[in-house]
Amino acid sequence: xxxxxxxxxxxxxxxxxxxxxxxxxxxxxxxxxxxxxxxxxxxxxxxxxxxxxxxxxxxxxxxxxxxxxxxxxxxxxxxxxxxxxxxxxxxxxxxxxxxxxxxxxx
Amino acid sequence: xxxxxxxxxxxxxxxxxxxxxxxxxxxxxxxxxxxxxxxxxxxxxxxxxxxxxxxxxxxxxxxxxxxxxxxxxxxxxxxxxxxxxxxxxxxxxxxxxxxxxxxxxx
DNA sequence: CACCTATTTCGACAAGGATCGAAATACGGT
DNA sequence: ACCGTATTTCGATCCTTGTCGAAATAGGTG
Numbered sequence: 001x002x003x004x005x006x007x008x009x010x011x012x013x014x015x016x017x018x019x020x021x022x023x024x025x026x027x028x029x030x031x032x033x034x035x036x037x038x039x040x041x042x043x044x045x046x047x048x049x050x051x052x053x054x055x056x057x058x059x060x061x062x063x064x065x066x067x068x069x070x071x072x073x074x075x076x077x078x079x080x081x082x083x084x085x086x087x088x089x090x091x092x093x094x095x096x097x098x099x100x101x102x103x104x105x106x
Numbered sequence: 107x108x109x110x111x112x113x114x115x116x117x118x119x120x121x122x123x124x125x126x127x128x129x130x131x132x133x134x135x136x137x138x139x140x141x142x143x144x145x146x147x148x149x150x151x152x153x154x155x156x157x158x159x160x161x162x163x164x165x166x167x168x169x170x171x172x173x174x175x176x177x178x179x180x181x182x183x184x185x186x187x188x189x190x191x192x193x194x195x196x197x198x199x200x201x202x203x204x205x206x207x208x209x210x211x212x
Numbered sequence: 213c214a215c216c217t218a219t220t221t222c223g224a225c226a227a228g229g230a231t232c233g234a235a236a237t238a239c240g241g242t
Numbered sequence: 243a244c245c246g247t248a249t250t251t252c253g254a255t256c257c258t259t260g261t262c263g264a265a266a267t268a269g270g271t272g
Contacts, residue, residue, distance in 0.1 A: 007122040014117030048231055050250050069239050069248050087190050154261055156220050175218050175269050
């Protein structure tokens, strides 16, 4: 069920540490970031980071690629866009909500 | 901190029951839905529903308005758009995410 | 005021999450 | 084969969440 999937992804980025983590990766773009860098950047225990990373990977929001001894993490943009799409789609489905993509003002 | 707020909201809709609940309200539009209707619709204990509703309200995603003995719940669209904006904003902040497609960061 | 329906608060419980440090594994270099 | 760095897995602990049923509150009606 799509809703279950969306809920899992939302929950994944619904944790401050993971959101920060995810944000870092999203901003890093295609280059991605090594786990070590992320650990340094967030200042948390390596095991804790690994745990959060694992959760993000499970939902498909993040992918990893090995480069020698370092693991490069990347945000999975298509999945992210899907998720945003799911939310935007819910909106405006039945009533009032002046378009999601071109409002800005609010 | 904006990130903390976003995380809270994401966490709020990051639960299947609450996402279903929120979705129902979002689709209901301005009319909103009475708590009783929601309870019937979701088929969960009234106390459980109340608990979830409370969480959604705390994050600002949902509002309530009394109408005699019934409480009407409504999705807070501006907040929702803000949240979606936050996510979309993270994306494309630094690199690759051609607005809607291009590369598949698989 | 007594009563009825709608909803929340209370108390409890099982289950899952966040966090850490220590030990284990993965990979390349010497 | 051995060592060192990078990362994960293990084991433990504490806190939070989801869920329920029962009791309390809110608000209208006879």
